[in-house]
Amino acid sequence: xxxAPVYEAMSRRGAFEQRIVHTGQHYNNEMTIQxxxxxxxxxxxxxxxVGSQRHLIQLSQMLIGLDKELMDNTPDMAIVYGDTNTTAAxxxxxxxxxxxxxxxxxxxxxxxxxxxxxxxxxxxDAVTDIYFCPSITAKYNLNNTGTKQNVHLTGDVVLSYxxxxxxxxxxEEGILSDLRIIKNQxxxxxxxxxxxxxxxxxxxxxxxxxxxxxKPVVFIMHPRTSNAIEKYNLKEEVDHKNIKVISPQSFWxxxxxxxxxxxxxxxxxxxxxxxxxxxxxxxxxDTQTEWVEIVESGWAHISGxxxxxxxxxxxxxxxxxxxxNMYLIEKAPExxxxxxxxxxxxxx
Numbered sequence: 597x598x599x600a601p602v603y604e605a606m607s608r609r610g611a612f613e614q615r616i617v618h619t620g621q622h623y624n625n626e627m628t629i630q631x632x633x634x635x636x637x638x639x640x641x642x643x644x645x646v647g648s649q650r651h652l653i654q655l656s657q658m659l660i661g662l663d664k665e666l667m668d669n670t671p672d673m674a675i676v677y678g679d680t681n682t683t684a685a686x687x688x689x690x691x692x693x694x695x696x697x698x699x700x701x702x703x704x705x706x707x708x709x710x711x712x713x714x715x716x717x718x719x720x721d722a723v724t725d726i727y728f729c730p731s732i733t734a735k736y737n738l739n740n741t742g743t744k745q746n747v748h749l750t751g752d753v754v755l756s757y758x759x760x761x762x763x764x765x766x767x768e769e770g771i772l773s774d775l776r777i778i779k780n781q782x783x784x785x786x787x788x789x790x791x792x793x794x795x796x797x798x799x800x801x802x803x804x805x806x807x808x809x810x811k812p813v814v815f816i817m818h819p820r821t822s823n824a825i826e827k828y829n830l831k832e833e834v835d836h837k838n839i840k841v842i843s844p845q846s847f848w849x850x851x852x853x854x855x856x857x858x859x860x861x862x863x864x865x866x867x868x869x870x871x872x873x874x875x876x877x878x879x880x881x882d883t884q885t886e887w888v889e890i891v892e893s894g895w896a897h898i899s900g901x902x903x904x905x906x907x908x909x910x911x912x913x914x915x916x917x918x919x920x921n922m923y924l925i926e927k928a929p930e931x932x933x934x935x936x937x938x939x940x941x942x943x944x
Contacts, residue, residue, distance in 0.1 A: 597847060597866065598677035598700055600635035601757035605929035611937055617665055619658045619682040620645040634847040641669075648820075651681060651712060658685035666693050672940055673698060676720065684716040691723035696943065698936060700753060702727035703734030704886040711884075712790065726939055728753075728932050730923050733888060746939070750932055751925025754866070755873050758851065759924065768852040775814065775840065777856075782840075783811050783910070784857040786864050787881055788818035791901075796828040798901035802881055805906035807836045811858055814840045816850065859910060868896055873921060879909040893919045 599616070606612045618640035632639055644661035646654055658681065666674070666689055674690035675698045676683045683699075690697045699720055706714050721727065721738065729735040730752040738747050758765075772779065785806060792798050799821075806813040815834070825834055834841060845853065851870060854860055860871040863881040871878040872890045880891075883900040890896040894915040899905040925931070 597631070597635075597754055599675075600637055601753040601929035602675065602677075602700060602932050603637060604635075604757075605933040606936070609933050609937065612933075615669060615671065616640040617662065617686075618643040619661070619685065620647050621654065621658075621680060621682045630844075630846050655681050655685055658682065659689055662686060662689035663693070666690065666695060671695060672944065673936060675700065675936070677701060679704070679713040679716045679720065681712075681716065684719050687720040687723050696725045696939070697723060698726040698728065698932075698939075699724040700728045700932060701730055701734075703729045703736075703738040703747070704731075705734075705737050706884045706886050708884060726935065728935070731887075731889060732922065734886075748931070748935055749925070750935075751928040752869060752923035753928045753932060755869060755921070755923050756925065756928035758870070758873060764848045765851045765855060768846075768849045769856075771845070771849050771852055772856060775842065777812065777814060777840070779856040780858045781811060782857060783809055783813045783859050783861055784853050785813050785815045785861040786818065786867055787815075787862070788820050789863040789882060790820075791883075792863055792881060793818075793820050793824040795901075796830075799824055799828065800830060800833065801901050801903040802906070803830060803833045803836075803839075805903040806839050806861075807833070808903070808907055809838060809910055812838055812840055813861070814842060814853060814857075816844060816853075817841050818844060861906065861910075869923060872896070873924075875914075877912075877914045879906055881906070889922050895919060 603614060606614060620643055642665055644658060646657045662685055673696045674686055676686040677700045687697055702721055702724060704717060708714055725746060727738055727747045728750045735747055735749045787802055792802060825831055854871055854876060855874045857876055860867060860876055860878040861881055862868060862878060865887060868878050868880060868885060868887050868890060872895050878896045880896055880898045881901055885891060891898060897909040897912060899909045
């Protein structure tokens with residue numbers, strides 16, 4: 597998702613030849629096709645087809661594939677996004693081959709090395725050449741650990757993109773009637789982080805909270821979560837009158853469901869930000885988040901996978917005071933494109 601706004605901004609500028617490498621980490625083909633359709637992106641120039649693997653196996657296979665790709669098609673710069681294994685592999689490969697590296701969504705920290713994504717964040721930012729920070733906190737995190745050159749506060753590229761495409765969200769309102777749900781009369785839920793899906797007790801507690809919620813829960817079922825529910829024999833618990841399970845939706849349909857929800861329950865960092873943009877409170881089904889500003893503002897509550905804490909958070913009223921969205925900086929994707937252009941101009 598983070599790639600699309602920057603890719604579009606760089607395409608409009610006309611000074612770049614871009615090549616998209618898909619590692620295959622997100623192994624659901626339907627989701628990949630839907631993503632390309634949502635954002636009018638071309639299909640990837642190459643798919644490494646790594647698929648779902650244990651972390652180190654997945655990372656090693658990505659590095660082997662990226663080594664060949666970057667040797668065969670050496671770019672002037674590699675751009676990586678977020679904190680996934682794909683991002684880490686791209687950063688390591690580019691660094692080892694002395695290819696300048698830009699990191700979109702740099703500087704975020706959860707301060708817990710037991711989280712796989714936190715290790716990725718640290719690895720990526722250790723070898724990055726240009727840092728694009730979505731928040732002041734992210735910029736401070738880098739500055740406070742000695743990284744001060746080429747650190748840019750650009751804001752969040754996805755939120756900036758969404759703000760300029762609100763009509764796409766409105767066009768998807770038919771999904772409410774399709775699912776027979778009413779605005780502000782349901783909770784939207786996602787749960788796919790390994791910390792929750794790889795632990796039967798935690799996943800059971802989350803599902804129990806969904807069952808006991810005071811409004812119906814529309815539960816977007818990620819493939820990893822579906823596999824975990826089958827593995828732990830929790831299908832009967834999910835098949836409950838208060839839980840409406842739906843398959844992964846297009847980005848814009850998901851935004852429509854978010855905008856019209858009473859609250860959002862999620863362990864997805866992206867959805868926490870997006871809920872905040874829509875002024876919909878969120879309950880974080882994790883024990884921490886890198887989006888600390890949203891928690892501090894009162895628009896998100898960290899419950900973790902604790903059923904009683906989730907239910908308590910659902911009863912909390914949202915803040916009455918208007919809060920400025922600290923991640924919104926006008927034309928964030930265009931700022932990223934301009935900074936990359938200037939960097940390459942000065943270094944070539």
